[in-house]
Amino acid sequence: MSLQDFVHNYEMESLQLGITARRDVIMRMANFFPSSEDDGLSSNFQATSQALAARRSKTTEGRPDMVLVLAGNTREGFHHRVRNIQLVALANALHTSQVPGLVGLDLRYNHLGEHEEDVTQHEAESVGEVDEEGERDEREFLLDTASSLGRLLQPTPAYVCRIADLNLQGNRLGRSVGGHAIAALLGAGTCPLQELDVGNSGLDVSNLIAIAQSLRANRSLKALNLDNPVVKTTEEEAIQYIGKMLQVNRVLTDLSLAKHQMTDHGAQVLAERLLDNRPLRRLVLRANRIGSTGASALAASMLRHPTLAEFDLSANRIGDAGAKAFATVLKANMATPLETLSLCSTSLTDDGMATLANACLKPQNAEAGSRLRCLLLWGNTFGPKTSPLMLQLCEPGGRFHTYGVETDFLPRLVDDEVLVAYQETGHFPSDESFASLAGHAHREIEVIHDVVVAAHNAQELAELRHEAADPNLWDDASNAASVVQRLAALESRETRVHELHRQFLDTKELYVLAKEEEDESMRRDCVSAMSAVRSEAQQLRLELLLSHESDARSCFVEIQAGAGGTDSCDWTAMLARMYARWGEAREFQVQYVDESAGEEAGFRSVVLKLDGAYAYGWAKSEAGVHRLVRISPFDSAGRRHTSFAQVRVYPMAAEGRSKEEIEVSTKDLRIDTFRSSGPGGQHVNSTDSAIRITHLPTGIVVQSQSDRSQHRNKAEAMAMLRAKLYKCKLEEEAQARQKFAKGLGDNAWGNQIRSYVLHPYQLVKDHRTNYSESNTAQVLDGNIDEFIEKMLLQQTASNTPDQEGSNA
Numbered sequence: 001m002s003l004q005d006f007v008h009n010y011e012m013e014s015l016q017l018g019i020t021a022r023r024d025v026i027m028r029m030a031n032f033f034p035s036s037e038d039d040g041l042s043s044n045f046q047a048t049s050q051a052l053a054a055r056r057s058k059t060t061e062g063r064p065d066m067v068l069v070l071a072g073n074t075r076e077g078f079h080h081r082v083r084n085i086q087l088v089a090l091a092n093a094l095h096t097s098q099v100p101g102l103v104g105l106d107l108r109y110n111h112l113g114e115h116e117e118d119v120t121q122h123e124a125e126s127v128g129e130v131d132e133e134g135e136r137d138e139r140e141f142l143l144d145t146a147s148s149l150g151r152l153l154q155p156t157p158a159y160v161c162r163i164a165d166l167n168l169q170g171n172r173l174g175r176s177v178g179g180h181a182i183a184a185l186l187g188a189g190t191c192p193l194q195e196l197d198v199g200n201s202g203l204d205v206s207n208l209i210a211i212a213q214s215l216r217a218n219r220s221l222k223a224l225n226l227d228n229p230v231v232k233t234t235e236e237e238a239i240q241y242i243g244k245m246l247q248v249n250r251v252l253t254d255l256s257l258a259k260h261q262m263t264d265h266g267a268q269v270l271a272e273r274l275l276d277n278r279p280l281r282r283l284v285l286r287a288n289r290i291g292s293t294g295a296s297a298l299a300a301s302m303l304r305h306p307t308l309a310e311f312d313l314s315a316n317r318i319g320d321a322g323a324k325a326f327a328t329v330l331k332a333n334m335a336t337p338l339e340t341l342s343l344c345s346t347s348l349t350d351d352g353m354a355t356l357a358n359a360c361l362k363p364q365n366a367e368a369g370s371r372l373r374c375l376l377l378w379g380n381t382f383g384p385k386t387s388p389l390m391l392q393l394c395e396p397g398g399r400f401h402t403y404g405v406e407t408d409f410l411p412r413l414v415d416d417e418v419l420v421a422y423q424e425t426g427h428f429p430s431d432e433s434f435a436s437l438a439g440h441a442h443r444e445i446e447v448i449h450d451v452v453v454a455a456h457n458a459q460e461l462a463e464l465r466h467e468a469a470d471p472n473l474w475d476d477a478s479n480a481a482s483v484v485q486r487l488a489a490l491e492s493r494e495t496r497v498h499e500l501h502r503q504f505l506d507t508k509e510l511y512v513l514a515k516e517e518e519d520e521s522m523r524r525d526c527v528s529a530m531s532a533v534r535s536e537a538q539q540l541r542l543e544l545l546l547s548h549e550s551d552a553r554s555c556f557v558e559i560q561a562g563a564g565g566t567d568s569c570d571w572t573a574m575l576a577r578m579y580a581r582w583g584e585a586r587e588f589q590v591q592y593v594d595e596s597a598g599e600e601a602g603f604r605s606v607v608l609k610l611d612g613a614y615a616y617g618w619a620k621s622e623a624g625v626h627r628l629v630r631i632s633p634f635d636s637a638g639r640r641h642t643s644f645a646q647v648r649v650y651p652m653a654a655e656g657r658s659k660e661e662i663e664v665s666t667k668d669l670r671i672d673t674f675r676s677s678g679p680g681g682q683h684v685n686s687t688d689s690a691i692r693i694t695h696l697p698t699g700i701v702v703q704s705q706s707d708r709s710q711h712r713n714k715a716e717a718m719a720m721l722r723a724k725l726y727k728c729k730l731e732e733e734a735q736a737r738q739k740f741a742k743g744l745g746d747n748a749w750g751n752q753i754r755s756y757v758l759h760p761y762q763l764v765k766d767h768r769t770n771y772s773e774s775n776t777a778q779v780l781d782g783n784i785d786e787f788i789e790k791m792l793l794q795q796t797a798s799n800t801p802d803q804e805g806s807n808a
Contacts, residue, residue, distance in 0.1 A: 068105050087112055091151035095159050105152070105163050108197075109170035149181045153191050164194040169225070172202040179207030186221060187214030194220055199227030199256065215252065223254035227284075252277060253307075256284035267294025271301040274308070281307050286342075287315040295322030299329050302338065306762075306775050309337045314344040314376070320352030327359035337775065345379030353380060357389035434511055434523070437530045438504075444537035445501055448544060452497050461490050489552050489613050496540055503533050543614070545792045550651040550730065551617030556593065556723050557608040557649055562625065564643025569598030571628045571643045574780060576606045579622070579647075581782030588612035593706050593716055600634065607720070616651040621791040622784070623649045624753035631759045640759055644752065652719060653726035664722065670694040671714070676705040691717045700724050754787070756780070769794050 087107075094102070155161040173179045182198060185191045203211075208229060215221065262270070267290045274280065290298075295318035302308055313322075323346075329338065343356075356377070464487040467473060474480045507529045514522035546552070559575050561568040576592075583590040589611035596604040610619060625646050632641035673688040690705035691713040702724065704716040754766045756776060764779045765772040769790040773779055779787075 068102060087148040087152075091148045094152060103162055104165035106165075106167045107171065108167050112168065112171040112173065150185060153185050153193065154188070155190060155192070162192055164192055166193055166195070167197040168201055169197045169199045170201060173198060173207070179203050180210050183207070183210035183214040185214075186211065186218045187216070191218075192220060195223040195254075196221060197223075197225040199225040199258070203229045205229070219251055222251060222279075223282075224252060225256040226260075227256050228259040251279055253279050254282040255280060256282075256286075258284055258286040258288070260288055262288040262290055262294075264291050264294035264297075266290075268297040271297040274298075274301045274305055278305075279307055280305070281337075282310040283308060284312040285316070286312050290316040290318065292319050292321035292325075294318075296325040299325035302329050305337075306777075307337055310340040311338065312340075312342040313346060314342045314379075315346070317347045318343070319347050320349055320355065322346065323348050323352035323355050327355045330356065330359035340374040340376075342374075342376040343380070344376050348377070348380035350381055350385045353377065354385040354389055434527055434530060437527065437534055438508060441504055441530060441534035441537055444534060444541055445497070445504060448497055448537060448541050449501070452494055452544070461487075461494070464490065485613060486552055493540070493543070496536075500533060500536055500540065503529070507533060546614050546617030548617070550726075551620075552614050553616045553651045554588075554609070554611040555616035555619055555649055555651050556720055557610060557619060557622070557647065558605065559603070559608075560605045560646045560648075561598065561603065562644035562646055564628075564641065566598060566600045566602070566634050567628070567632050567641050567643035568645055569600070569602035569604055570634070571602070571626075572598075572604070572606060572645045573602035574628070575626060575645055575647065576603065576608060578780050578782050578784065579608055579610075579619070582784055583608070583610045583612075583615070583782075585782055586612065586615075586618065588615050591706065593720065594703050595705075609716075616649065618788055620649045620651075621788055622647050625751045627752035627755045629755065629757045629759065650720075650723040650727045651730075653722035664695075664718070664725070668696050670696060673710065689713060693717045693721055695721055695725070698725070698728065700728075766790065 151159075153161060153163055153166070168182075173182065179198070179201075182196070186193070186196075198211075203226065208226060211224075211226070260266075262285065267285070267288075270285075271294075274283075285298075290313065295313065295316070298311075298313070299322075302311065316322075323343070326341065326343065348356075356375075360375070464483055467483050468487055473483065507526055511523060511526040511530075514526060557579050559572050559579075561572045564571065580590045580592075589609075591609040591611070592606065593609050594605070594607040596606070598604050610616075625644055628643050628645075629640065631638055635641060670693070672692040672694075674690050674692065675688055676690045689708055689710045690703065691710060692701065692703040693714075694701050700721060702717050702720040704713040704720065706716065707713050753768055754764065756779070757763045757765075758776055762776045763772055763774055764776055764787075766787050769787070771787060771790040773783075773786065775783075
């Protein structure tokens with residue numbers, strides 16, 4: 001939640017002291033400040049912060065983050081706003097009070113930077129009489145905006161500053177030195193700001209250029225709003241600061257440049273610079289003067305940008321030619337990260353709208369358009385060509401839904417629904433949209449409930465509770481841990497289902513009440529809440545796919561290099577890192593159990609242990625051959641190479657449970673000791689601490705060298721052996737031993753389940769589900785949940801029974 005969104009949740013004139021869902025509110029004031037007394041502000045601030053600290057100590061959550069909201073009130077009758085003298089007092093109070101949990105400061109629509117003569121007579125009367133000393137103090141502090149901001153945001157040895165959100169929208173920073181003060185703070189590199197809003201704050205060209213240049217040294221600012229500068233810039237000046245802003249910065253993810261009078265030439269320069277700023281995820285160019293030429297350049301840049309997910313070009317005149325360019329983005333064969341596209345009031349005719357609608361309906365858009373969540377098109381012309389296409393997009397059961405919305409409201413959904421908003425009148429939301437969401441959520445919950453209350457699940461839960469109540473349970477620690485882990489997983493699932501059903505019923509009742517009272521705000525909240533319920537139900541249904549008794553267990557992931565020589569060894573190391581990062585993100589305990597180093601780089605083989613609930617259930621679909629295409633770093637000629645690695649996944653056997661216990665006789669084992677290989681220090685290569693165990697009846701060989709203790713390595717190797725033997729037992733029960741061997745195939749060409757292409761283009765594609773992802777860096781960093789979920793859902797959709805032997 002951004003600071004701006006947070007502020008909108010509260011009445012502007014009210015004073016609230018409490019705890020929200022995510023952040024503490026220190027205080028919000030409208031008619032609170034004394035006009036000139038520093039001591040009054042300091043004492044009020046200290047008293048309020050102390051009261052909040054006392055209140056937080058009584059809560060169970062104890063969230064540390066706090067927001068100070070001092071937004072000026074524009075409603076009639078409330079005219080007291082923060083001015084320069086109060087900003088100085090606020091800086092002094094913060095230095096005195098030392099509130100390290102303060103992470104946000106909202107000073108929107110105050111009088112910062114304004115001269116005394118700029119304050120209206122009506123406001124002066126509201127403030128009341130001040131003595132001559134007070135007037136002299138105010139004149140003295142009139143231009144102290146810069147130093148006050150510096151004191152607020154610049155950490156010192158005596159002042160801990162963690163203010164990450166700062167909103168100065170609607171002040172007059174450009175009329176003093178406030179704009180240059182902001183630039184100096186950003187350029188210093190020590191300011192902790194991550195979100196800065198200085199839109200509509202009187203910035204002139206020199207302020208904009210200074211801020212753009214300051215971003216060169218800044219590595220923390222991620223969101224920047226520079227909307228509506230008070231002095232309109234020339235084309236050359238706009239190109240100058242836009243180019244500097246994007247060319248030198250490498251961390252900015254959110255940039256808003258609305259109402260800058262940007263033309264096609266400026267948009268073309270911006271399009272060229274977009275690729276220099278790879279992390280950018282949101283770009284707002286609303287209400288400029290961009291036409292079809294600039295729109296085409298921006299659309300072409302979006303096709304190559306790896307992260308741009310939200311783009312707002314509303315209130316420009318791009319016309320049908322611009323719509324055609326964005327249709328190309330929607331039809332692209334390569335998947336783009338675009339999630340939200342706003343083309344409201346962009347002079348589109350019926351032909352242009354039909355072009356966009358056709359782009360969304362094309363079969364080749366199945367992959368590229370799968371990320372699109374929000375398509376905003378109201379304020380344009382709809383006719384006989386567009387209307388049938390829109391109805392086809394929004395047919396019942398489809399992913400597109402139609403909402404009528406007000407022209408100043410930007411609706412958002414929290415799940416993967418795609419929003420086509422094209423009506424210029426009406427009310428949001430419609431009864432049909434809520435009914436559709438409720439229907440989907442109800443069907444999901446019914447399926448989940450049927451699975452959870454099934455007889456075999458109820459019987460297993462009763463048995464586990466009986467075992468957990470046994471006073472002798474912990475005589476066998478391994479068995480106790482298995483029982484407790486499985487019981488916790490089943491009880492947590494049962495609790496989530498009941499809570500989800502309760503939320504569903506409460507939301508339906510609240511919507512009926514909001515409809516009777518004609519409360520549009522509450523109806524919007526109900527739509528968002530029902531969408532969240534549906535999203536949670538989908539996630540829980542996905543987890544129920546992991547219904548096999550072994551799915552809840554920890555697992556071993558074994559990766560072996562295949563065809564490709566040194567590149568395949570390096571590819572094995574890359575996969576090991578990917579699965580380790582993925583496991584850590586899912587809060588599994590990740591351990592490298594065994595490593596066999598390659599001759600030049602990487603590993604010939606590596607074994608990871610993922611310890612946590614449902615580790616095997618989530619990881620099992622990764623079993624198979626993985627293919628990598630890239631320019632080899634080991635080829636001096638810089639040629640493209642293809643390499644392979646095979647992944648196998650084994651569930652850990654649960655000891656102590658009679659039906660799953662794996663009997664291992666010592667006479668069937670050959671145990672060898674050897675010295676650990678690879679880099680190490682004095683002890684690691686000087687003793688025979690590594691263990692290799694061969695199971696003679698089956699020929700299975702396991703080894704462990706991760707620990708300095710031979711005993712612990714032996715225990716780890718025995719756990720791996722039991723896991724492999726248990727896997728074999730599952731295969732025999734499913735009569736899938738041969739299918740298992742054939743399913744993985746040779747560790748070479750033609751058997752890959754997934755391809756990772758890094759050259760000549762970038763794409764990761766799963767050949768089983770046809771799901772693809774163009775952001776290869778994120779995938780190799782462990783972001784593989786989408787691939788796993790698609791595979792699990794495909795298995796359910798095809799009614800294929802979960803055969804353990806075919807997945808590992």
